[in-house]
Every structure is written in structure tokens, then in C-alpha cells.
Amino acid sequence: MAIPKSILITGCNRGIGLGLVKEFLKLGDESLKIIATCRNKSKADELSALESSNPGRLKILELEVDNYQNDYKDFATEVGQELGERGLNLFINNAGTVGIVQTFENLSGDNMMNAVTSNPEGKMGCEKAVVVQMSTSGASIADNAGGKYYPYRCSKSALNMSMKNLSIELRPVGILVMSMHPGWVVTDMGGPNAMITVDECVSTMVKTISQLGENDHGSFLRYNNTSIPW
Numbered sequence: 001m002a003i004p005k006s007i008l009i010t011g012c013n014r015g016i017g018l019g020l021v022k023e024f025l026k027l028g029d030e031s032l033k034i035i036a037t038c039r040n041k042s043k044a045d046e047l048s049a050l051e052s053s054n055p056g057r058l059k060i061l062e063l064e065v066d067n068y069q070n071d072y073k074d075f076a077t078e079v080g081q082e083l084g085e086r087g088l089n090l091f092i093n094n095a096g097t098v099g100i101v102q103t104f105e106n107l108s109g110d111n112m113m114n115a116v117t118s119n120p121e122g123k124m125g126c127e128k129a130v131v132v133q134m135s136t137s138g139a140s141i142a143d144n145a146g147g148k149y150y151p152y153r154c155s156k157s158a159l160n161m162s163m164k165n166l167s168i169e170l171r172p173v174g175i176l177v178m179s180m181h182p183g184w185v186v187t188d189m190g191g192p193n194a195m196i197t198v199d200e201c202v203s204t205m206v207k208t209i210s211q212l213g214e215n216d217h218g219s220f221l222r223y224n225n226t227s228i229p230w
Contacts, residue, residue, distance in 0.1 A: 012037060012094070
């Protein structure tokens, strides 16, 4: 696929989500329309500045993915009104949390349920036109050599299963659904010792997205277009 004309990206107040908005604005022409979500627009200063400097190309909508059951219908209506007849070409579902780093000794049912609620359920509530589901190599069972991070790993593995199911259901109508690991990125979540910058991550990720094709239905890829074992 080429650079799409209409894009919805969740979790854009900072980090990778904000970086993706900047990258698509840089690459897209004047016909581009991006809808970027954040929890609270009043706290998303940089994103709001981008909206002001890109009238007609960028629209911010507030969305709390953890409260999708109450907010989804209103949000879907807003998206439909913004996009009109052009429809949605690309949905990057980026919003999510890592939660507390857990080992078996301090694992609790509440911690596990909090992780699952803010990851698979929160994201599946938005997955009505999804193409790229942000995931992590920590979801891989085959590639798990270090253990630990119980809620995080389990919630992301559940998210991958949801993605795989959705890819099978939506393939007949021509909607490509896949999971992508952005790498270890220097963000508030990734920390200062991560391996790549946001700019390096999103520029490579957008290139990978532009190369997605029929064989990528239900795939699990790194940002640099290499496969991750399940």
C-alpha cells in the first residue's frame, strides 16, 4: 500500500503515536487526513500545535480506550463525520500501557486483570477498521528467554490472538490486520537506554506499513519488516 489518504492513530499525545503523526504529515500531500486521539487534548500541547499548523489535515479527538464501552459509539460517529465518503484507509492502534513490572512472587489477580483490561479489551473495542495493531516481541512465546513480566506478556499475547482472529474474519472483505512491534524506543515508557529513537522507529515503521501486502494478513512483524515467531 502507498501512503494512505485517511489515517486514524490512537495514543498520540507523546512518544510513538506523536512521532507517527509527524511522519505521516511530512510524507502525505494536502489531501491527507489524520485523526489523532489522546485522552486529554488540554495536556497534549505538541499535538495541539501540530493541529493548528495543519488545518484540514489533522484533527484531534479525545478517546479513553479503557472506557470504550461508553465512548465507542460517539467516537465512531465523530470519525465518520470527519472522514465522510473517503472512509478510513489505515488504523494504527497504538494506545496502551505496560503496567507494573511483575515477577511471579508479586503477581496478583488485580494486576493481571488491570493489564488485560487496558490491553486486549481496550484495543479490541476500537478494532472496527484496524490495519496495524501495535504489539511487542514480549508477546512471543517462542522468543521468551527471560521470563517475568507476567501481566505484560500475557496481555500482549492475548492481544495477538485477538488480532489473528480479526485478520481471519476481515480478510474476506479486504481489510488487512496485523501486529507490529515498534522496537525498544526511547520514550517515557521505553526509558533513556532504549536502542532506537522515536524518529528512527516511525520512519522505518511507515516504510514497512507502505510495503504491506496480501501475504501480511495476520502477520507479526518488527518495525523493520522482519518476522517475530509466535
